[in-house]
Amino acid sequence: xxxxxxxxxxxxxxxxxxxxxxxNPISGHATLYWYQQILGQGPKLLIQFQNNGxxxxxxxxxxxxxxxxxxxxxxxxxxxxxxxxxxxxxxxxSSLRRGVGSGANVLTFGAGSxxxxx
Amino acid sequence: GESVGxxxxxxxxxxxxxxxxxxxxxxxxxxxxxxxxxxxxxxxQFIIDIRSNMDKRQGQRVTVLLNKTVKHLSLQIAxxxxxxSAVYFCAERDGNNRLAFGKGNQVVVIP
Numbered sequence: 641x642x643x644x645x646x647x648x649x650x651x652x653x654x655x656x657x658x659x660x661x662x663x664n665p666i667s668g669h670a671t672l673y674w675y676q677q678i679l680g681q682g683p684k685l686l687i688q689f690q691n692n693g694x695x696x697x698x699x700x701x702x703x704x705x706x707x708x709x710x711x712x713x714x715x716x717x718x719x720x721x722x723x724x725x726x727x728x729x730x731x732x733x734s735s736l737r738r739g740v741g742s743g744a745n746v747l748t749f750g751a752g753s754x755x756x757x758x
Numbered sequence: 759g760e761s762v763g764x765x766x767x768x769x770x771x772x773x774x775x776x777x778x779x780x781x782x783x784x785x786x787x788x789x790x791x792x793x794x795x796x797x798x799x800x801x802x803q804f805i806i807d808i809r810s811n812m813d814k815r816q817g818q819r820v821t822v823l824l825n826k827t828v829k830h831l832s833l834q835i836a837x838x839x840x841x842x843s844a845v846y847f848c849a850e851r852d853g854n855n856r857l858a859f860g861k862g863n864q865v866v867v868i869p
Contacts, residue, residue: 644801680766680862681859681861681862682847682849682859682860682861682862683802683847683857683859684859685856685857688856696854696856698854731801731802733801739855740790740792740851740855740856740857741790741807741851742807746804747804747857748804749800749801749802749803750801751799751800751801752800752801
C-alpha cells in the first residue's frame with residue numbers, strides 16, 4: 641500500500657513570502673489532517689478534513705494559513721505571508737475513518753515538508 | 759535525514775537491553791493514549807495504544823503501562839535493536855477528539 645505522499649520535502653523562503661504544500665493521502669482515506677511540528681516539539685493539529693469538508697480548523701492561524709481539499713482526495717496547505725515562527729515541519733496524515741482511535745482510525749503520517757523561513 | 763528535534767531528553771541504551779520511556783500527561787479526563795515512533799526524516803508511526811480502563815497492554819516487543827493516579831504513561835521496549843533508535847511521543851485524545859502530542863524522548867541504541 642502506498643503511503644501518504646507530500647511535497648516539497650524542503651522549502652526555504654524569506655519572511656512575508658508565500659508557500660504551498662501538497663499532500664496525497666492513502667487511497668480511500670476519507671479523513672485528512674495537517675499538523676505543524678516545530679523543532680523539538682510534538683506535532684500540533686492545524687486542520688482536519690472529512691472528504692472535502694473541514695471538520696476542525698480551530699487551531700489554524702486563519703490570518704495567514706489556508707487549506708483546501710476540493711475533490712476530497714489531495715490537499716494543499718498555504719501560508720501567506722510567512723513569518724519566522726512558521727519554520728517547522730508540516731505533516732500530512734490520513735485515516736480511513738474519522739476520530740482518534742485504533743484500527744481504521746489509525747493515522748498514517750507522511751514524511752513531512754520542512755519549511756525554513758529566513 | 760534531518761533530525762526531529764534538538765535538546766530532547768535522551769535515553770542511551772545498549773543493544774539487547776530493555777528500554778523504558780516515560781511520559782506525563784496533563785488531562786485526567788483523557789480516555790485513550792497512543793505511543794508514536796518518529797525516525798529521522800519521517801513522520802510519526804503508530805506503535806501501540808491503550809484505553810484508560812486498562813493499566814497494561816502488550817504488543818510485539820513493546821508494553822505500555824498506564825498509571826491514572828499520577829497521570830503517567832510508559833513504553834517498555836524489550837531487547838532494544840538499532841532500528842529502535844528514534845524519537846518517541848506519547849499522545850492523548852483530548853476532549854475535542856484530537857490527538858495532543860507530548861514532548862518527545864530520544865532513544866539512541868548503542869551497538
